Amino acid sequence: MGIAMTILVFIFVLGTMIIIHEFGHFAVAKLLKIRVETFSVGFGPRLFGFRRGDTDYRVSIIPLGGYVKMKGENVDEQLTGAPDEFLSRPKWQRFSVAIAGPGLNILTALIIPAVAAMISFQVPAYVVQPVVVGSVVPGSPAAQLGLQPGDRIVDFRGVRDPLWQDVELKITANPNQQIPIVVERNGTRLSMTLVPAGHRADGEIIGDAGIIPEFPKDYVEVNAVTEGSPAQAAGLRRGDKIVTFNGHEVPNFPWLSSAIQYNGERPATLTILRDGQKLELTTTPRIDPDGKARIGFSPVWRNIPMQKSRKSLIEAIKYSVAKNYELIVITKDVFAQILARERSVRDSLAGPIGIAKVSGQAAERGWESLFALMGFLSLNLGIFNLLPIPVLDGGVIFMLLIEAVLGLFGLPFTMALREKMNQVGLVILLLIMGFVIYNDVSKYILPSDQSPPQTQQIQPANK
Incomplete structure (x- = not known):
C-alpha cells in the first residue's frame, strides 16, 4: 500500500477512535445540560468546522487526538458558579462526564468483534x-x-x-x-x-x-523471485519446488519461512525439484529493514x-469479552516485562508512525483485519485515558477522589492545587508523546538495529 493511502487509512482509524471517545464526553455533558463550547478532532489552531448552538464543531491542525471543551472546566477561566459550568456540578456528574469517553472506547472494543462474529x-x-x-x-x-x-x-x-x-x-x-x-x-x-x-x-x-x-503437507512452489535477491543470485526460478532446507524436508511455507528466520544470515542449502530433477542451491538469507530474514521469493499460495x-448474540458477546480480556492480560504481561527490565520499552510501544504502518497493513488484509485493529486500538485508548495522570480522564477522576477525601476532613481542594496538578500532568503527557514519537522515528525512519534473529537456549524442566 502506498504512503498516501496508508496516511488516509491512518486518519480514518485514528479519527474514528477520537470521535467515539470525545462523543462519549459530549453526549453525557449535553445530557446533564453542561455547556459544551468546543468539539475538536485534533489539537492546535482550527482548520475548519461549523457552529451549532453553543458548540463549535471543528477539525484542528494536529491530528493526534481531540478534545471536548466544556464551560468552566479550566481553573484559569473566569468561573461564575453558573449551573452550566463543569466545575459547578456535583462530583457524580463530573465523574460521569470523565468516564464516558474511555467507557465508550471500551464498549466499542466489545462491539466490534461481537458484530463481526455475528455477521461472518x-x-x-x-x-x-x-x-x-x-x-x-x-x-x-x-x-x-x-x-x-x-x-x-x-x-x-x-x-x-x-x-x-x-x-x-x-x-x-x-x-x-x-x-x-x-x-x-x-x-x-x-x-x-x-x-x-x-x-x-x-x-x-x-x-x-x-x-x-498440522497444515496440509505440500511442496513450496516458487511463484516469483525478487530482483537482486539472494534467491535470484542462487538461481532459484519460478516453478521450482523447494523440497528440503538445510537437509530437512519442507512440509509447508510457514515452516520454511520460520526456518529461514532461525537460519539468519548464514549460508543455507536448498534442494529443489525442477522439471522432474532434483538440484541443490546454496543461498545466504538477508536481513531486510523490517528485521526479518528472507531469501527473496514469493510462493504459490495454498489456501x-x-x-x-455465525455466532448467536450471546455467543458473540462471550467471544468478544474473552478476546478483550485476553488482550488486557497480554498487555499487562508486556508492561510487567518492561518494569522488570525483561523487555525494551523501545521494542514494545508504537506511536503515530507505528499505528499508521499497522493500519495500512491491516487495510491490505481486508475489512475484518482493519476493524479488528480498530477494536484493539479503541480498547487501548480507553485504558490509557483511565491512567491517573491529570489532563487525562483518569486524572480528572483521580482529582475527584482527592476532592472527596479532603472534603471528609473539611479541607478544600483549592484551584491553585488543581492548577499545579494539571501542569504536572501536562508535562508528563508531553514527555510520553515526545518519547513515542522519537521511538517511532528511530524504529521506522532511522532504524539502527538490524541484527539477525536470536534464538534463546533452553532446557526441559523434566525429561
Missing part, C-alpha cells in the same frame, strides 16, 4: 483445534526442547487443553519468558519449560517457538482451511 465468523480452522504439533523448525526453542510432530500440549501456562488461538498470541507476547507446558506423547505426560525466542519484525520484538500446526460460522 471466519478463522483458520486450526486456531479452534487442540494444540497438536504438526512440525518443528530446526534450531527453534521447540526443537531444542525436544518437541516432536504429534505431541499435544495439554497444559499451557496453567490453561488446560488449550486451543491454538490460546497459545499463539501468548507466545508472540512473551519473547524470552519461561512458559511452563505439559506435553502428552504416546500416553505419557511430560512437564517442560518453553522459552520463546525473540525475533525482530516490523520494528518490534515478538516471541516465536518454532511450533507449526489454509478456514472455518466459517
Whole structure:
C-alpha cells in the first residue's frame, strides 16, 4: 500500500477512535445540560468546522487526538458558579462526564468483534483445534526442547487443553519468558519449560517457538523471485519446488519461512525439484529493514482451511469479552516485562508512525483485519485515558477522589492545587508523546538495529 493511502487509512482509524471517545464526553455533558463550547478532532489552531448552538464543531491542525471543551472546566477561566459550568456540578456528574469517553472506547472494543462474529465468523480452522504439533523448525526453542510432530500440549501456562488461538498470541507476547507446558506423547505426560525466542519484525520484538500446526503437507512452489535477491543470485526460478532446507524436508511455507528466520544470515542449502530433477542451491538469507530474514521469493499460495460460522448474540458477546480480556492480560504481561527490565520499552510501544504502518497493513488484509485493529486500538485508548495522570480522564477522576477525601476532613481542594496538578500532568503527557514519537522515528525512519534473529537456549524442566 502506498504512503498516501496508508496516511488516509491512518486518519480514518485514528479519527474514528477520537470521535467515539470525545462523543462519549459530549453526549453525557449535553445530557446533564453542561455547556459544551468546543468539539475538536485534533489539537492546535482550527482548520475548519461549523457552529451549532453553543458548540463549535471543528477539525484542528494536529491530528493526534481531540478534545471536548466544556464551560468552566479550566481553573484559569473566569468561573461564575453558573449551573452550566463543569466545575459547578456535583462530583457524580463530573465523574460521569470523565468516564464516558474511555467507557465508550471500551464498549466499542466489545462491539466490534461481537458484530463481526455475528455477521461472518471466519478463522483458520486450526486456531479452534487442540494444540497438536504438526512440525518443528530446526534450531527453534521447540526443537531444542525436544518437541516432536504429534505431541499435544495439554497444559499451557496453567490453561488446560488449550486451543491454538490460546497459545499463539501468548507466545508472540512473551519473547524470552519461561512458559511452563505439559506435553502428552504416546500416553505419557511430560512437564517442560518453553522459552520463546525473540525475533525482530516490523520494528518490534515478538516471541516465536518454532511450533507449526498440522497444515496440509505440500511442496513450496516458487511463484516469483525478487530482483537482486539472494534467491535470484542462487538461481532459484519460478516453478521450482523447494523440497528440503538445510537437509530437512519442507512440509509447508510457514515452516520454511520460520526456518529461514532461525537460519539468519548464514549460508543455507536448498534442494529443489525442477522439471522432474532434483538440484541443490546454496543461498545466504538477508536481513531486510523490517528485521526479518528472507531469501527473496514469493510462493504459490495454498489456501489454509478456514472455518466459517455465525455466532448467536450471546455467543458473540462471550467471544468478544474473552478476546478483550485476553488482550488486557497480554498487555499487562508486556508492561510487567518492561518494569522488570525483561523487555525494551523501545521494542514494545508504537506511536503515530507505528499505528499508521499497522493500519495500512491491516487495510491490505481486508475489512475484518482493519476493524479488528480498530477494536484493539479503541480498547487501548480507553485504558490509557483511565491512567491517573491529570489532563487525562483518569486524572480528572483521580482529582475527584482527592476532592472527596479532603472534603471528609473539611479541607478544600483549592484551584491553585488543581492548577499545579494539571501542569504536572501536562508535562508528563508531553514527555510520553515526545518519547513515542522519537521511538517511532528511530524504529521506522532511522532504524539502527538490524541484527539477525536470536534464538534463546533452553532446557526441559523434566525429561
